[in-house]
Amino acid sequence: RPEIEKFISDNKMTSDEVSKSYSKFYEYLKEKNKFDNNEKTALSGHEPFLIMNCGYADVVYRETEEVIKRRKKAEFVKRLNRNSIVRDMTIKKASFENFNAGTDEEKRALAFAKEVSEYYYTGGEGNTVVSGPAGTGKSHLAMSILKDCLQHTDLTVIFASWSEVLHLIKDSFDNKDSFYSTEYFMEVFRNTDLLVID
Ligand SMILES: Nc1ncnc2c1ncn2[C@@H]1O[C@H](COP(=O)(O)OP(=O)(O)OP(=O)(O)O)[C@@H](O)[C@H]1O
Ligand SMILES: [Mg+2]
Incomplete structure (x- = not known):
């Protein structure tokens, strides 16, 4: 041969x-x-x-390239899901790519979110607060920012649906076997580079 x-x-x-x-x-x-x-x-x-x-x-x-690609994707999902608490399952699939920017307002929101993402993945610090009417894509864009940051850096990220976090903590008061104590969340959130409190 x-x-x-x-x-x-x-x-x-x-x-x-x-x-x-x-x-x-x-x-x-x-x-x-x-x-x-x-x-x-x-x-x-x-x-x-x-x-x-x-x-x-x-x-x-x-x-092979294909195996590497599949493995990278699995690692990516693992990094995002490791400690995230996401109540609305549709938000898990959210990304900049599937954000529909039809109106001017949506275009501005998307551009702003991309700016925020770049700010954090290039080393920016501090908080960003987003407010607005229900169903306008705040959670969607917050999740998209985390995914975008994961694609650009090794930052650790967490998405936390806040009402769900409070529910889990409250539940842990009566349930001594619960994993989700106040201390657990404090530890996890404190050790995360980028945290979305939704
Ligand atoms: N412009 C958009 N393009 C694609 N999907 C969108 C868009 N805006 C909202 N969605 C989808 O609609 C649903 C509601 O949006 P989302 O949860 O992000 O709204 P929100 O601003 O966080 O609302 P709330 O204030 O109630 O938390 C989600 O499934 C989200 O993926
Ligand atoms: Mg929301």
Whole structure:
């Protein structure tokens, strides 16, 4: 196989090294064939590569772009959800991309939210207070800011539906097994870079 020949000549392998690498070449070809035919490889979603290891060939498996993308997305969601309390499930899906900026007011709100996001992900500090009529997208844009910041930095973020937080704390007074004590929230909120109190 030309790729094996190339590997041998690139690494200037001696015939002794080549013969000691037969089993690895065999493994590589077998797995590479499976990978190219979209069959399950030894490590699913990973592509086999040949490397030199102490004078012999060895096979390593690297994640494909698709696996990396899937893993990054899962990590992203985990970072956002770790301590968030979101009561309105529609807000979980909110982002700048799905904010409908039809009216001038909505356009201004979106531009403002993007400015706020950039302010925080470039190191800005302090609070931003947003008020306005019900159902106009305050929570939507607040969640969008957190997601945008996560995409630009390693800041830790939390979205907290405040009425739900109060409910959980109140519930913990009578329920000694409850995880959600006042101390728990104080600890979590204090150690977060960016906190939305909704
Ligand atoms: N411009 C918009 N584009 C897309 N979805 C929107 C827009 N405005 C609001 N929504 C959606 O409508 C619902 C209500 O919006 P949201 O909860 O953000 O309003 P709010 O200003 O926080 O209201 P409240 O004061 O009652 O908390 C959400 O599901 C949100 O995703
Ligand atoms: Mg709201």
